[in-house]
Amino acid sequence: MTIQKPNSFRSGPDERGHFGMFGGRFVAETLMPLILDLEKAYAEAKADPAFQREMNGYLKDYVxxxxxxxxxxxxxxxxxxxxxxxxxxxxxxxxSHKVNNVLGQIMVARRMGKQRIIAETGAGQHGVATATLCARFGLDCVVYMGAVDVARQEPNVIRMEMLGAKVVPVQSGTRTLKDAMNEALRDWVTNVHDTFYCIGTVAGPHPYPMMVRDFQxxxxxxxxxxxxxxxxxxxxxxxxxxxxxxxxxxxxxxxxxxxxxxxxxxxxxxxxxxxxxxxxxxxxxxxxxxxxxxxxxxxxxxxxxxxxxxxxxxxxxxxxxxxxxxxxxxxxxxxxxxxxxxxxxxxxxxxxxxxxxxxxxxxxxxxxxxxxxxxxxxxxxxxxxxxxxxxxxxxxxxxxxxxxxx
Amino acid sequence: MTNRIDTRLADLRKQGRAAFVTFLMAGDPDPATSLAIVEALPEAGADIIEIGMPFTDPMADGPAIQAAGLRALKGGMTLRKTLDLVRGFRAGDDHTPIVLMGYYNPIYIYGVETFLADAKAAGVDGLIIVDLPPEEDEELCLPAMAAGLNFIRLATPTTDDKRLPAVLANTSGFVYYVSITGITGAAAANAARVGEAVARIKRHTRLPVCVGFGIRTPDAARDIAGAADGAVVGTALVEALAKSLDAGSRATPATVKAVADLTASLAQGVRAAARAAG
Structure with a gap:
């Protein structure tokens, strides 16, 4: 396949979340309305100088x-x-760098009025960052973590629990990060009315890859x-x-x-x-x-x-x-x-x-x-x-x- | 275009009753038993048969259907063999509609055009793909409709009136209303609320509305069948199958009968429903 060189490598994604043929929004219908809401809320936040100002304050003094x-x-x-x-x-x-993204997403979640935050974590760094900011802003926090990772990254499990998060060891599949993500998606589909899914990396349905990239x-x-x-x-x-x-x-x-x-x-x-x-x-x-x-x-x-x-x-x-x-x-x-x-x-x-x-x-x-x-x-x-x-x-x-x- | 799904649902409408739709995983626990089960379903009272295409990462499924998929994959099931299963069933039954349900990746890897041609040739009538919302219609929905297969869409409690037209635009066969926000097998559906939701969907479409997720007993099947054009049962059947297996998750002489018996009692529930939807 020949790929045409774009004029800029920084203009993606398109309005449907595509970077070339990659990206998109391959999710269950239950989540689709919320993903569209998130896209809108994020666009509004991005354009709001007060949001940027508040975030910069936390980035400087808290992070x-x-x-x-x-x-x-x-x-x-x-x-x-x-x-x-x-x-x-x-x-x-x-x-770690994870906190940059979590701070941004938690501030978007607050704008959307969401009180319950869920996250997946592999090494536990994203989980710890999420638990930390949930503690700071008084939000409920549930972190899904593969059972294999719970065992090999125990210090982070202890930290998350100290911060008041509930850590759920995931026993399905290979019991690592991909299964933690499956389980977080299952939680989200079930609790979509009050829950914000704080994804830890530049993946997932649009607008997550773009939003996480922007925050990082x-x-x-x-x-x-x-x-x-x-x-x-x-x-x-x-x-x-x-x-x-x-x-x-x-x-x-x-x-x-x-x-x-x-x-x-x-x-x-x-x-x-x-x-x-x-x-x-x-x-x-x-x-x-x-x-x-x-x-x-x-x-x-x-x-x-x-x-x-x-x-x-x-x-x-x-x-x-x-x-x-x-x-x-x-x-x-x-x-x-x-x-x-x-x-x-x-x-x-x-x-x-x-x-x-x-x-x-x-x-x-x-x-x-x-x-x-x-x-x-x-x-x-x-x-x-x-x-x-x-x-x-x-x-x-x-x-x-x-x-x-x- | 008339096809088996349209014909079957029109027939049932004439009979004044709702459809009973069953779901089981292809290849669970092995290809031969799976074919025997599917072959037993119409006589036990299934009007439409949904067959799951196993996938390693079924994000919208609960533990029972996750386990069914893993059993099937462990038994060597592939998408190609799922089409063989349909072909095997079609050799003895040319009327009962078959709908394949699952996730997009195995189809994408098989190749969309090849898959649609092979599925049509095998005797598949429709597709339900959990992770393809209307925003991704160009991927599979539009090609499937062009190939003469129904693309059955999921509508959910979060699909509001503003969004329903987009969801229904390229839907055919029937609308599958997911009665709860959640994964398969999780919570029970409330028949009164389901009735309201079905009525809401029907203001936007003339397609029949079948309801699934959370229906586990003949009584629940009866209640839902009274409020919709069809009731879908999956997890309860998959659990009955799982319970009949031996300690090594292999089929036993009781396996086919366990599924057929539960199908028969659920079908009775559906047939006992007072017809409300119309």
Whole structure:
């Protein structure tokens, strides 16, 4: 298929939620009226200066933005190539980029008069951010989390419960992120009258992929200004990890129309691309799931396949539809990193920079390890450090300990 | 265009009674048992047969139908084999309408045009696709209608008067009114409220309105059949099937009979209804 290059990579989606052939609104009729209401409410909020002002206030004083753009000197020296900057999203309140989006959606939910918030979560970062803002605004919060993820991300489960959220372990299907999303959709279809579904990534039916991208774009907007201040010019390359792809989209979107900026997304290659993995663009093809058309891991009959990643936040057999489009148009290059590569990168960054990254973000660092040495020393590379690794410390600790003893 | 669905519903209207619509999952628990069950349904009193197309991620279904889909997939069911099932049924019954119900992805992957041609040739009469609202009509609804298949739309309690015309515009065969906001098998439908909703839909369309979700007993089937042109039962039949299986989820000699017996008693409920809708 030849894809025509658009005049701008930043103009999507169209009014029906399509990025090229991707996106759309593939949902049950019960949800359709609410999705249309949401689209309208979001458009009104976006155009309302008071909404923007209020959001900016919370972003500054509650989330702690802007997040720093930090020159990783020792990592740069160690790799001996590009000058590496880390966009420190892990310093946000709640420990990841997820809060940027949740704040925006909760404010839209409040405008719509919704009192009950539901969310799906993989690693628990989106769940924690949602539980946090529900506590702040006095809203009921129910978080669906695959039973497998409840076990491997226990610190986040405890946090959500402390914040007053109800965490529902999902036992259906593969008991990971996709099943949590199925269960959240089932809740939404049942409680549609009073419930707002706060989706954690740039996926789902229109307008979610656009709305979540807009709320996350602050990452790229700040990076542009901060790099200008630090180096007096644009970065030469951007790198971010991708599960659904919200941290990546937030960093990438403001740079999509700057052709000098190389952009790399890093999917989770799990045990390897020829084994169980979660790299939908590399190993999947277009299909329809969870409200949108996008690249999915599936079998010949269109049944969704199990994804695997060491990182619960990347363990999803799909990807946001705008990434599928950026992949097909060639604007963004999508790579992958295995569990092992992510584990090594996790340890490297911890020791060289004193920053323990989330296992998700460690996938991006893993590709920096090969890309940076091949670039000249004046090449400016920005890595989105989307989350901090505190939640992963028990899991990684167990893995490393078991290796020492065997 | 006259087809089996229109003919059957017109016949029942002449007889002055509502249709009894059954739902079971294709290939649950295995292809041979599934065919035997479907073949037993018309004699047990099913007027229209809905057959579920198994999918790994059935977002609008409750635990019973989720489990049925997973049993079928585990038994090797595919969309191609679902069409084989219909073809097998058609070899012995050319009158009972067959409606395939499920999610879009397996059809999209099969290829829309090929699927529609193969489904029509196998003897399928209509499609109900949960995750294709009118906003996505170009995907499958319009091609299906062009291929001579009914595209049956779901209307729900959230489909208000403003939206109903859009939902009904490209609907044919009948309108499937989902009596609750929720997933299959969750809550019981209230017959009085259903009657109001059916009347509301009928102000916008001349199509028959069948009602599903939440109907589990012959009494409930009777009440709903009194308020609509048809009553759909799925979860209760799927649960009866599940209960008849052995510890390894395999069919037993009691399986076909368990489903046929419940079908017969539900059909009696439907036939006992005082005809209200008209």
């Amino acid at each position: 702690g933005r802007p997040s720093p753009l930090y020159f990783a000197q020792r990592l740069t020296e160690h790799l001996g190539g590009a000058k590496i900057y880390l966009k420190r999203e892990e310093l946000n309140h709640t420990g 774009s602050i990452i790229g907007v700040e990076t542009r200004a901060q790099m200008q201040e630090a180096e007096g010019r644009l970065p030469d390359s951007l790198i971010a990890c991708i599960g659904g792809g919200s941290n990546a989209m937030g960093l990438f979107h403001p740079f999509l129309d700057d052709p000098s900026v190389e952009i790399f997304g890093v999917e989770a290659a799990g045990h390897g691309l020829d084994k169980l993995h979660a790299a939908s663009l590399t190993g999947g093809r277009p299909g329809v799931l969870h409200g949108n058309r996008t690249y999915l891991l599936m079998d010949a009959d269109g049944q969704i396949q199990d994804a695997h990643s060491i990182s619960a936040g990347l363990d999803y057999p799909g990807i946001g539809p705008e990434h599928s489009w950026l992949h097909e148009t060639g604007r963004v290059t999508y790579l992958s990193a295995t569990d092992e590569e992510a584990l090594s990168a996790f340890q490297l960054l911890s020791r060289l920079e004193g920053i323990i990254p989330a296992l998700e973000s460690a996938h991006a660092i893993a590709r920096v390890i090969d890309l940076a040495p091949k670039r000249p020393k004046d090449h400016l590379m920005v890595v989105n450090l989307s989350g901090r690794g505190d939640k992963d410390v028990p899991q990684v600790g167990d893995i490393l300990k078991s290796r020492k003893t065997t």
